[in-house]
Amino acid sequence: MTAVAESYQVQTRRNRMGFWLFFLSESFLFGGLLVARYYLWGNTRPSMEDTVIGPLHISYQVIPLMITAVLLLSSFFMNRAEVAIANDDRKTFSRSILLTVLMGLIFLLGVLIFEWGWKTVDGQIVLGRHISPTDGVFGAVLYGMTGMHALHVVSGLVLLMLVWNLGRKGHFSPEKHWGVEATAIYWHYVDLVWVFFYPAIYLIGVGVHAAGH
Amino acid sequence: MEHLFLVFIALPLVVGGAVLVGAWLLTKIMPGDAAAAKAAAAAQAAAIPAHGPDYARLTPRRKAALRTGIVVLLGLALLTIVEFFLAALGSTALMFVIIILKAALIMYFFMHIAAVWRTEEAH
Amino acid sequence: MRVLKLGLVQGVFGGILGWLFGFALVIGSRLLLGLPAQWNPNLTGLAAYEPAVVVAGIFFVVGFMIGVGAVSDWLKWARGIDTPFNHGARIPGTSELARYFNVDYSHKVIGIQYAITGVLLLGVGGTLAMIFRLQLAQPELNFVPPDVFNTMISAHGMIMIGGILLGVGGMSNYLVPLMIGANDMAFPRLNAFAYWINVPGALLLCVAMVIGGWNTGWTGYPPLSAQAPLGVQYFFLGVFFIGLSSILGSLNIIVTTMTMRSPGMSLFRMPVFVWSAFATAIIQLTATQFIGLSFLMVLVQRILGMGFFDPGGPVWSEVDKWAGGGNPILFQHMFWFYSHPAVYLFVLPGLGIISELLPVFARKPLFGYKWIAMSSMAIALVGFLVWAHHMFVSGMSNYLRVPFMMSTLLVAVPTGVKFFSWLGTLWGGRIEFKTPMLFALGAISVFLIGGLTGPPLGTVATDLNLTDTYYVVGHFHATMFGGFIFPFLAALYYWFPKATGRMYNERLGQLHFWLMTPAFWVMSLGQIFVGMHGMRRRIATYEVGLDIGTAQMMVTIAGFVIFISVLIMMFNLFVLARRGQRAGANPWRSRGLEWQVPSPMPEMTYPATPVVVGEPYDYGKPGSIYVQFAPAAPALHTGASITGGD
Ligand code: HEM
Ligand SMILES: [Cu+2]
Numbered sequence: 014m015t016a017v018a019e020s021y022q023v024q025t026r027r028n029r030m031g032f033w034l035f036f037l038s039e040s041f042l043f044g045g046l047l048v049a050r051y052y053l054w055g056n057t058r059p060s061m062e063d064t065v066i067g068p069l070h071i072s073y074q075v076i077p078l079m080i081t082a083v084l085l086l087s088s089f090f091m092n093r094a095e096v097a098i099a100n101d102d103r104k105t106f107s108r109s110i111l112l113t114v115l116m117g118l119i120f121l122l123g124v125l126i127f128e129w130g131w132k133t134v135d136g137q138i139v140l141g142r143h144i145s146p147t148d149g150v151f152g153a154v155l156y157g158m159t160g161m162h163a164l165h166v167v168s169g170l171v172l173l174m175l176v177w178n179l180g181r182k183g184h185f186s187p188e189k190h191w192g193v194e195a196t197a198i199y200w201h202y203v204d205l206v207w208v209f210f211y212p213a214i215y216l217i218g219v220g221v222h223a224a225g226h
Numbered sequence: 227m228e229h230l231f232l233v234f235i236a237l238p239l240v241v242g243g244a245v246l247v248g249a250w251l252l253t254k255i256m257p258g259d260a261a262a263a264k265a266a267a268a269a270q271a272a273a274i275p276a277h278g279p280d281y282a283r284l285t286p287r288r289k290a291a292l293r294t295g296i297v298v299l300l301g302l303a304l305l306t307i308v309e310f311f312l313a314a315l316g317s318t319a320l321m322f323v324i325i326i327l328k329a330a331l332i333m334y335f336f337m338h339i340a341a342v343w344r345t346e347e348a349h
Numbered sequence: 350m351r352v353l354k355l356g357l358v359q360g361v362f363g364g365i366l367g368w369l370f371g372f373a374l375v376i377g378s379r380l381l382l383g384l385p386a387q388w389n390p391n392l393t394g395l396a397a398y399e400p401a402v403v404v405a406g407i408f409f410v411v412g413f414m415i416g417v418g419a420v421s422d423w424l425k426w427a428r429g430i431d432t433p434f435n436h437g438a439r440i441p442g443t444s445e446l447a448r449y450f451n452v453d454y455s456h457k458v459i460g461i462q463y464a465i466t467g468v469l470l471l472g473v474g475g476t477l478a479m480i481f482r483l484q485l486a487q488p489e490l491n492f493v494p495p496d497v498f499n500t501m502i503s504a505h506g507m508i509m510i511g512g513i514l515l516g517v518g519g520m521s522n523y524l525v526p527l528m529i530g531a532n533d534m535a536f537p538r539l540n541a542f543a544y545w546i547n548v549p550g551a552l553l554l555c556v557a558m559v560i561g562g563w564n565t566g567w568t569g570y571p572p573l574s575a576q577a578p579l580g581v582q583y584f585f586l587g588v589f590f591i592g593l594s595s596i597l598g599s600l601n602i603i604v605t606t607m608t609m610r611s612p613g614m615s616l617f618r619m620p621v622f623v624w625s626a627f628a629t630a631i632i633q634l635t636a637t638q639f640i641g642l643s644f645l646m647v648l649v650q651r652i653l654g655m656g657f658f659d660p661g662g663p664v665w666s667e668v669d670k671w672a673g674g675g676n677p678i679l680f681q682h683m684f685w686f687y688s689h690p691a692v693y694l695f696v697l698p699g700l701g702i703i704s705e706l707l708p709v710f711a712r713k714p715l716f717g718y719k720w721i722a723m724s725s726m727a728i729a730l731v732g733f734l735v736w737a738h739h740m741f742v743s744g745m746s747n748y749l750r751v752p753f754m755m756s757t758l759l760v761a762v763p764t765g766v767k768f769f770s771w772l773g774t775l776w777g778g779r780i781e782f783k784t785p786m787l788f789a790l791g792a793i794s795v796f797l798i799g800g801l802t803g804p805p806l807g808t809v810a811t812d813l814n815l816t817d818t819y820y821v822v823g824h825f826h827a828t829m830f831g832g833f834i835f836p837f838l839a840a841l842y843y844w845f846p847k848a849t850g851r852m853y854n855e856r857l858g859q860l861h862f863w864l865m866t867p868a869f870w871v872m873s874l875g876q877i878f879v880g881m882h883g884m885r886r887r888i889a890t891y892e893v894g895l896d897i898g899t900a901q902m903m904v905t906i907a908g909f910v911i912f913i914s915v916l917i918m919m920f921n922l923f924v925l926a927r928r929g930q931r932a933g934a935n936p937w938r939s940r941g942l943e944w945q946v947p948s949p950m951p952e953m954t955y956p957a958t959p960v961v962v963g964e965p966y967d968y969g970k971p972g973s974i975y976v977q978f979a980p981a982a983p984a985l986h987t988g989a990s991i992t993g994g995d
Contacts, residue, residue: 026344027535027604033342034600034634041638045683049646049657052679078310085306089299092336096291146655150674153655157646179429201336208328212321216313 363416
């Protein structure tokens with residue numbers, strides 16, 4: 014704050030507090046989406062159990078579970094990256110970050126391809142193999158929640174690539190790596206949100222079948 | 227459905243508050259930090275060569291951190307699977323317990339929420 | 350051509366480029382996907398391209414922020430380039446005035462930027478009010494066409510709220526670091542970002558009026574807002590970005606108060622304004638997300654057909670699988686979960702200013718300091734539990750009415766605490782009636798009108814008759830003027846000599862007060878009166894038979910008097926005061942930290958660390974000291990811990 018910069022420790026402590034306040038604020042955003050979900054869906058949810066895909070005829074219900082697992086795993090690698098940089102191990106740091114990015118991408122593609130079901134019909138790209146955003150409140154809330162979360166995943170991926178690049182150039186040391194720490198807690202926060210969203214969208218409530226089925 | 231809504235608008239607030247208080251309490255009762263800091267200092271003193279790419283030695287402290295990561299991951303995976311099957315049983319209440327457990331694990335071990343209350347930089 | 354180098358100008362330029370880019374992006378991808386460029390061929394003009402216009406609006410903000418330079422440092426950090434932080438003009442060789450049109454990191458510059466922009470917005474909104482008040486001056490006039498009237502009242506409401514938010518931001522950004530003895534905020538770059546994002550946000554609000562306007566009032570309830578003209582989209586976006594500013598700014602205030610207080614300044618030795626700014630920040634940080642989200646949900650309902658608030662199902666859904674089920678009442682819940690706490694965030698800083706000024710001009714200790722501090726927190730927290738008192742007639746479940754009535758009436762308790770503390774402070778004081786003090790006293794009288802009209806609205810039985818009448822309009826204008834406008838003016842007059850080093854003209858200040866306050870009483874009581882005689886809200890005219898023409902005329906005249914009195918203030922502060930007397934360091938003999946340094950303040954407010962050794966408001970107690978200055982030697986670190994310990 015003065016012309017003589019505050020010590021790194023002092024500023025890091027402030028940054029950390031600021032970041033957590035930001036998470037608190039974001040929790041109200043995601044909490045608002047949960048409110049909408051419980052208000053509009055109540056004790057129901059769109060049923061997925063009987064829709065199957067692929068040659069193996071996997072039930073749709075399994076796909077969210079799989080991408081959830083991938084996201085958890087990405088959090089684990091993020092944690093490893095942070096531990097690595099705190100110990101000045103840049104090689105492991107790089108590798109772990111890249112793995113985190115990979116898992117994040119798989120999660121994102123899982124949402125985009127399997128969940129949202131982008132497909133081409135007569136040369137036009139349309140949404141909704143399983144359910145589309147215009148399918149009443151079920152579609153609206155499902156796309157609203159996964160969309161807002163995916164937006165945070167994307168920004169998390171951008172942050173990850175940035176710190177990966179900076180780490181490669183040797184910008185972080187065991188004493189000074191707030192950039193990595195910030196990215197890490199942001200990424201874990203995205204995971205944390207999914208911990209609340211996954212059951213709210215896919216598990217809680219009675220599965221309701223589409224009228225057409 | 228309005229009553230449900232009231233419950234759920236309170237829920238994020240209550241849960242958030244409970245997790246924060248819980249994490250803070252944990253920092254008070256867990257001896258971990260002080261001990262780990264000592265171990266780290268000892269490891270540092272054991273004169274490992276200066277920084278550099280091949281400083282990838284596994285200090286005791288780092289080993290402990292990695293182990294924590296693995297245990298937490300296993301815990302989260304287990305809870306998720308239990309959650310998935312609980313859904314088939316339709317036990318919403320238990321599921322909320324699991325959600326809160328998972329959230330607490332992530333916030334405490336991965337996000338180091340306790341660090342917010344720490345005044346000096348002890349890494 | 351120096352003008353072209355100003356951040357503001359470059360921001361507007363970048364914004365326009367961004368807008369064009371966003372528009373082209375959507376149209377281009379539509380064409381690529383083989384869709385027609387027009388989204389809805391039944392509409393004409395821009396409205397036919399609604400999704401493109403929305404995306405363009407978002408890119409307008411992005412382009413503006415890049416152009417103005419609010420993100421330059423962060424973009425450098427992302428590439429690993431460190432940017433030094435230093436105070437003073439950011440671009441060497443530019444004038445002091447140019448700092449206010451560029452991105453500047455000093456909290457004093459940012460505070461003034463906030464305040465001036467806020468005053469500008471209040472001016473725009475006020476001008477709108479003057480126009481539609483002419484329409485209402487007599488029954489059955491046809492001066493403003495009804496759809497223009499609707500757009501004007503809607504824009505008036507939200508632009509005024511934007512102005513208030515900016516004014517609040519100005520007060521807290523300028524005063525909080527000064528009052529706690531810090532040289533800047535915890536995150537100066539974020540602070541600049543949070544200010545600048547208001548500018549494109551406010552521009553969007555203004556543009557919304559000309560791209561079709563909207564007819565929903567400031568509340569934007571669906572289903573009306575889901576069918577309103579195109580302007581409603583920029584209204585949503587503008588509010589969204591101003592809300593983002595609230596969130597980031599309040600985060601900064603909280604961290605600053607928590608970690609940067611002077612040594613010795615325990616929580617209960619902070620000036621009361623800091624307490625109220627802190628309570629405000631808590632509301633802004635959390636509740637704001639709800640208005641952003643609720644508006645976003647209507648926004649996507651309009652362009653993507655996601656039927657959150659649409660019971661009947663989207664119009665053009667091809668697959669009729671799970672149609673319908675939306676509920677507009679959800680919107681009202683989410684909207685008021687922000688907007689009720691928001692009305693307290695408008696007034697809390699102002700109430701803090703009143704408590705700050707009374708002891709100075711009464712030369713007596715503040716009565717019940719701790720109670721005042723805690724009442725701010727209590728108002729902020731209880732304010733979260735009362736939102737549905739705006740929804741008594743919305744069709745929500747009936748059993749919710751009584752609980753919300755009770756929680757609403759509960760808020761009167763902490764508010765009452767403040768009133769009694771003010772009376773206790775004034776009691777037996779030797780009051781100096783200078784302009785700031787007059788405005789503080791005026792604020793109390795006006796806020797009293799607002800406060801007393803509240804409980805009849807909070808009580809279900811009476812609200813069923815009063816809701817959606819001009820009585821409500823009278824109620825909230827009195828609370829907002831008493832809780833924000835009057836204290837804000839008091840603060841402008843009070844800190845003006847500190848900020849500029851010059852004294853304003855006291856006579857003109859008094860004239861401003863004596864024009865504005867009685868005029869406001871007339872306006873407010875007039876609104877309440879016509880409301881009780883059957884004048885409804887948000888209608889463009891009324892029947893002769895209501896027999897309220899005279900009262901309406903008086904309301905309009907009073908409104909104009911208020912408008913003119915504010916012009917007098919502008920003349921006083923911006924023109925006359927240039928040649929005003931030198932003010933000296935402490936013209937009001939205040940005990941506050943910032944008054945112990947010269948006026949205008951140096952770039953670094955506190956070269957020597959202030960150390961708090963006593964109570965803040967012990968006016969008139971012989972020998973009591975609040976603050977001492979440590980010798981400029983080793984910087985003492987703030988002992989304040991997050992838990993607030995002491
Ligand atoms: C004594 C405390 C107060 C009580 C009991 C109270 C109660 C109410 C109630 C019940 C309404 C809804 C009226 C209706 O639409 O039928 C209302 C409206 C309003 N109040 Fe208050 N209020 C209080 C203080 C305040 C304060 C301090 C503010 C701050 C500015 C404020 C601002 C507003 C606004 C802006 C509205 C109108 C909202 C709209 O556009 O519909 N009130 N008040
Ligand atoms: Cu209210």
